[in-house]
Amino acid sequence: MTALLKKPLSRATLWVLAIRDSFVVLLPITFLGVMAIVLWTLPFPQARRLLVDVFGPGWQNSAQDMVVLIDSMFGLALCVVLSIRVARRLTANEDDDTLPLVWVGLAALVNFMLCVMASGSPVIRPLGRDSSVLLGLVIGLATPELLRLLAPRFRIEPDYDSNPTFYFALGMIPPCAILSFAVLLSAEAFVALPPLDTQPLAALAEAIASRADADWLLGIGAVLVSHVVWLVGIHGNTVLGDHALALLGGTGGVPWKRLIDVFGLLGGSGATLGLVVALLIVAREGPFRRLALLSVVPSFFNVSELLIFGLPIALNPVFWWPFLLAPLILTVLGLTAVQTGFIAMYDLTLPWTTPPFLSGYLLTHSWRGAALQGLGLVISTLIYLPFVRRAEARRVRGQTEAFDAAISAIGAGGPLYLRSVSRNSQAGLAARSLLAELKRGIGTAAITLAFQPKHDDHGAPVGVEALLRWQHKRHGPIRADVAVALAEEGGLIGRLGAWVLEEACARKAEWNRLGLPHITMAINVSPLQLSDPALPMVLAACLARHQLAPGEIELEITESQAIAASEVVDRNLAAIVDMGVALAMDDFGMGHTSLLYLRRFAIRAIKLDGSLTRDVLGNPISRDIIQTIAALGRTRQVEVVAEFVETVEQRDALAALGCNVFQGYLYSPPLPGGACADYLLARRPDDRRQ
Numbered sequence: 083m084t085a086l087l088k089k090p091l092s093r094a095t096l097w098v099l100a101i102r103d104s105f106v107v108l109l110p111i112t113f114l115g116v117m118a119i120v121l122w123t124l125p126f127p128q129a130r131r132l133l134v135d136v137f138g139p140g141w142q143n144s145a146q147d148m149v150v151l152i153d154s155m156f157g158l159a160l161c162v163v164l165s166i167r168v169a170r171r172l173t174a175n176e177d178d179d180t181l182p183l184v185w186v187g188l189a190a191l192v193n194f195m196l197c198v199m200a201s202g203s204p205v206i207r208p209l210g211r212d213s214s215v216l217l218g219l220v221i222g223l224a225t226p227e228l229l230r231l232l233a234p235r236f237r238i239e240p241d242y243d244s245n246p247t248f249y250f251a252l253g254m255i256p257p258c259a260i261l262s263f264a265v266l267l268s269a270e271a272f273v274a275l276p277p278l279d280t281q282p283l284a285a286l287a288e289a290i291a292s293r294a295d296a297d298w299l300l301g302i303g304a305v306l307v308s309h310v311v312w313l314v315g316i317h318g319n320t321v322l323g324d325h326a327l328a329l330l331g332g333t334g335g336v337p338w339k340r341l342i343d344v345f346g347l348l349g350g351s352g353a354t355l356g357l358v359v360a361l362l363i364v365a366r367e368g369p370f371r372r373l374a375l376l377s378v379v380p381s382f383f384n385v386s387e388l389l390i391f392g393l394p395i396a397l398n399p400v401f402w403w404p405f406l407l408a409p410l411i412l413t414v415l416g417l418t419a420v421q422t423g424f425i426a427m428y429d430l431t432l433p434w435t436t437p438p439f440l441s442g443y444l445l446t447h448s449w450r451g452a453a454l455q456g457l458g459l460v461i462s463t464l465i466y467l468p469f470v471r472r473a474e475a476r477r478v479r480g481q482t483e484a485f486d487a488a489i490s491a492i493g494a495g496g497p498l499y500l501r502s503v504s505r506n507s508q509a510g511l512a513a514r515s516l517l518a519e520l521k522r523g524i525g526t527a528a529i530t531l532a533f534q535p536k537h538d539d540h541g542a543p544v545g546v547e548a549l550l551r552w553q554h555k556r557h558g559p560i561r562a563d564v565a566v567a568l569a570e571e572g573g574l575i576g577r578l579g580a581w582v583l584e585e586a587c588a589r590k591a592e593w594n595r596l597g598l599p600h601i602t603m604a605i606n607v608s609p610l611q612l613s614d615p616a617l618p619m620v621l622a623a624c625l626a627r628h629q630l631a632p633g634e635i636e637l638e639i640t641e642s643q644a645i646a647a648s649e650v651v652d653r654n655l656a657a658i659v660d661m662g663v664a665l666a667m668d669d670f671g672m673g674h675t676s677l678l679y680l681r682r683f684a685i686r687a688i689k690l691d692g693s694l695t696r697d698v699l700g701n702p703i704s705r706d707i708i709q710t711i712a713a714l715g716r717t718r719q720v721e722v723v724a725e726f727v728e729t730v731e732q733r734d735a736l737a738a739l740g741c742n743v744f745q746g747y748l749y750s751p752p753l754p755g756g757a758c759a760d761y762l763l764a765r766r767p768d769d770r771r772q
Contacts, residue, residue, distance in 0.1 A: 356466050359463045
């Protein structure tokens, strides 16, 4: 219902979100490219010689080929991913098949290749990263938008009894063909346009170069231009390198390009080495910290793509200001240091991947160059810190909200909800994270048992129920029904159930040694556990290991899922009853299968559904249902247990209706094992003071 009330996204916002998400999706490719760049441009001769010894003399050519391949293919991958993500956002609902995602992606791939062919080459390699990315953005946005207009008018509608794959493939032929033909004509027309006249730009640069403050104007302008280009996903450093002579005023400006690289771009574009430090300071866990750790080595070599596309900074207004401000201030700092004579720059060509501090020392032949870079790192870190804190707070807040919503939904819908959520949705990711934490928590202090006493109609303790407790390291206590639903859907219920059985039996054996053999231990069992042929053997082995009599244990069958009507379940239940272990049915009275189970299994106790016992004082219908169930229990010699008993009046009403065992806060909340033992010892039959 909440989703229906959300304000629809504007088309511009939809595009921006899709582009940003697409860059994040392509982060593995970006990481490969970053590592290839680092290997290809290693500034340390000793390291290069070591790689020659290990991989042979052609390793650097291989690294270069990988960089070129990833750069040229990045735009194609971006085009396909972006078109699919835009199509998914344009789809009104799951039943809307106007834009089948696979065919939208294929159409985008074909359109991209047609544009490349129109440029005069049948391969992507000569395209380069900048033109490849720009083309990928244009085609990735245009393809789903235009197909959305064309498909309703030109799509073929085969018979609905066709194979689904054939249905969509045949139906999308006309709109895809029409769009591809239009794209090819547009690309041919674009290629035929006369080249852009760059003379005005050259004249402007020459006019600026003649000014006394040209170094300041050109240096600051170059930083701003390259970083604004980065914000839309275009490689700003490449743009700056390709047009440095025009932007910086002829050969006299080239040293200032070197100043920007060494002092203005610590860690790469955006001076992101300071961003890495800020992330490590603020983010103690989670994706920001993991991304920062991954980015340490690339940033050390002035490669910032992981942060620009992974955080992401591109198309993410949260980090636009520090991304522009940090390199701008550091460039002004470097220019000031040169103009005041604090440092002198030597005519030295350094690989752009030379690490900070070393590059500052080599370029200035002085410790002052390294010290200036150290000051720049401090400044850039301080610039990024408030933005990182804000982004991390927003991330934590959003994550907490997603987990809270997922936990509430899982508790309400159980495995049915878990099966209905997309594995890649926010709810799906939260559920998968919870499942992973549950798996790691079994057998640790995060997963424990609490014990809630049960009392007879005279107030004497006659048993306890073992209750699962899960303390999540980040989100605190997690409801037991959520843990059970996760375990059932994630295939962990057997392992979790075996651990609960072992812990409960071990605690019962300990209590027996303290003088509490009369206390029955009730242990919850999921219906899925009943389908495990090994359950009776596991139970028998556990009883033998802890020297317990079968009558000391009671298995409470929960109704988290329907009990399968299978021979395995029937054999297991019969074997458990023959062993002497009692069976109880939990939440009896409101499930449509409760009476069927009572007829099917040898039940010794039924526990009334909590919604009935809570309403017993104010709802006559609940009283009638309880009285009927209690009468049935007396007839079948089945114990009737009322839980959630909180007041004397409630207990007396339940007793009058025929309940004979009571459990709830009137007597005791669930207690840790030691505290529960103390409670039971103080109320042994021979020690009661009532």
